[in-house]
Amino acid sequence: MTSRPATLGQLRESGWESVPVKEELRRNAVAKIAAGEQLFPGILGYEDTVLPQLENALLAGHDVIFLGERGQAKTRMIRNLVGLLDEWLPIVSGSEINDDPYQPVSRHARELVTHQGDDTPIEWIHRDTRYGEKLATPDTSIADLIGEVDPIKVAEGRYLSDELTLHYGLVPRTNRGIFAINELPDLAERIQVGLLNVLEERDVQIRGYKVRLPLDVLLVASANPDDYTNRGRIITPLKDRFGSQIRTHYPLDVETEVTIAKQEARPMEVPGLRVAVPDYLAEVVATISHLARSSPHVNQRSGVSVRLTVANNETLLANATRRALRLGEHEVVPRVSDLDALVASTAGKIELDTVDEGRDEQIVENLVKAALLTVWRSRCNAGALVDLVTAFEDGRIVHAGEDVASSTYVDLVSEVPALRQPVSELTGDDESAAAVASAVEFLLEGLHLSKRLNKDAAGSRATYRGRG
Secondary structure (H helix, E strand, C coil): CCCCCCEHHHHHHHCCCCCCHHHHHHHHHHHHHHCCCCCCCCCCCCCCCHHHHHHHHHHHCCCEEEECCCCCCHHHHHHHHHHHCCCEEEEECCCCCCCCCCCCCCHHHHHHHHHHHHHCEEEEEEHHHHEEEEECCCCCCHHHHCEEECHHHHHCCCCCCCHHHEEECHHHHCCCEEEEEECHHHCCHHHHHCCHHHHCCCCCCCCCCCCCCCCCEEEEEEECCCCCCCCCCCCHHHHHHCCEEEECCCCCCHHHHHHHHHHHCCCCCCCCCEECCCHHHHHHHHHHHHHHCCCCCECCCCCCCHHHHHHHHHHHHHHHHHHHHHHCCCEECCCHHHHHHHHHHHHCCCCECCCCCCCHHHHHHHHHHHHHHHHHHHHCCHHHHHHHHHHHHCCCCEEEECCCCHHHHHHHHHHCHHHHHHHHHHHCCCCCHHHHHHHHHHHHHHHHHCCCCEEEEECCEEEEECCC
8 A cells, every 4th residue: 555646646647547436337347247257256046137137237327226025135236346346446535425536525625635735645445445334224314324413513613504514424425435225115205305316416415504515426225025015115206216126036946046055054063073965955945945935825025035045954954963963973964854943944034824823833844845745756766666665565664763873774775675776876975874864764755745655753753654
C-alpha cells in the first residue's frame, strides 16, 4: 500500500481513472467471462438458469432483486458480487461515504479538496469494505438506511441546517459499492418509499434537508415470493425501479443436491475414526428433500430448503459416529438403521399441511421410506436378488440395528452366498466391515419396502424374515 498514491496530485499523475460502480462491475465481469472464469464459484445448480440472468443484469448495469424460497443461495450470490469489484479503491481521507477524490459529494470531502487541492490526502479501501448488508425488519427506520441528525454534533455548536450535523445511514456509507437488503418485503412500506430516490434519482434526502448526495450504489435485494411472504409486500414503484428480477429455484436433480450437501456440510472428524458415507445413502438423504418438495403433506409455499439435506447429512453421520463409538469400532459408515435419527433434523425444517397431532414423525418416516425405495430401485436389480429372497423363504432370519456389530454382517455375507455379488456392487472399492454392514442393511430394507421380505421393527432394532 505504500507504493500507492497518497495525495490527490499523485493520484492524477498515476493515471487512475474513476468509473461508476456498475461500470466497474461490468468491466471486471467482461474480463472474467472472456477469460472463461467462473463469476460465482461455489454456486451449484444455476449454471443454465439463474447465473446467465445475473450475468446479463451485471452487463446491463441493473439493480437486481432475487425472488425465491428460503435456502436458494440468494444471499450467497449477492455476497459473491464483491469479488467483481476492484481490489482497492481510493477515497478522500476521512470520508464517511467513500468520496471519489475527483468528484467529492460530502461537505467534508468538498471542503478538504477545495482547501488542499492536489495535497488532499487519499486513503485506499479494500473491496470487502465496499459491501453493506441489512436484514429488513419491521423496526428498520429511515435513519438506519439513509441517515439522521446527530444530536452530539448539534450540541457541539453546529446549526441544524449544517450538513455536517448529519450521521449517514447504511446506504450512503456504501457509496461506490454494493448495498444489499435481505427479505425486502419485511421492510415497512413507508421505509421502502425512502429507497425510491436511491434507485432512480441516485440521491438521498434526510429530515427535509436540502441535501443532495448523488450516490453511486448497486442495490441488490432478496425476497420470498409474494404468495409466501404474508408479512408484507414490495411496493410497486420500488419493484419497478429494479432493472432485473431473477427467480431462483431449488436443485433440479438429486445429483446436484448431493454435491451441494457435500460442499456445505461440516466435516465430521473424530480422532481414531475413519469416516465414509456411501453414495447410495447420500442419494437417499437428497431424495428425501426432493420428495418433500412435491409432497401434499408439506407446505410448498414455505419451501424445503437445501439446508434440510445438509442438516440430514450431518445428523446421519453423527448417529453413525455415536453408534460406532458405542460398539468400539474404528470405522464410521452410516447404515439404514441410522436413518431413524433424521426425524429430529427434518421435522424442524419443513412446514406440514396437517391438523392432526402427532403425524409429524409419521410423515417424515414415510418420506424416508419412499426415498430409500426410490434409490434402491435405481441401484439394485430386483431380478438379481431372487436367490437372496429364496434364502429367507428357506428360514433365514437376520437381526439388524444400532446394537449389531459390523462383523456380524460380514459373517452373514459369508453364510449367504446370494449376498456377495450385490454387496460387492454397492461397496465398490471399500471392503471394510462397516461398508459391508451398510450395504447389507440397504439391500434388506429395499427388499422389505418392495414387499419381498417381512420386517419386525421395535425401536432401533429390526428383524427381517421371509414372507412365507
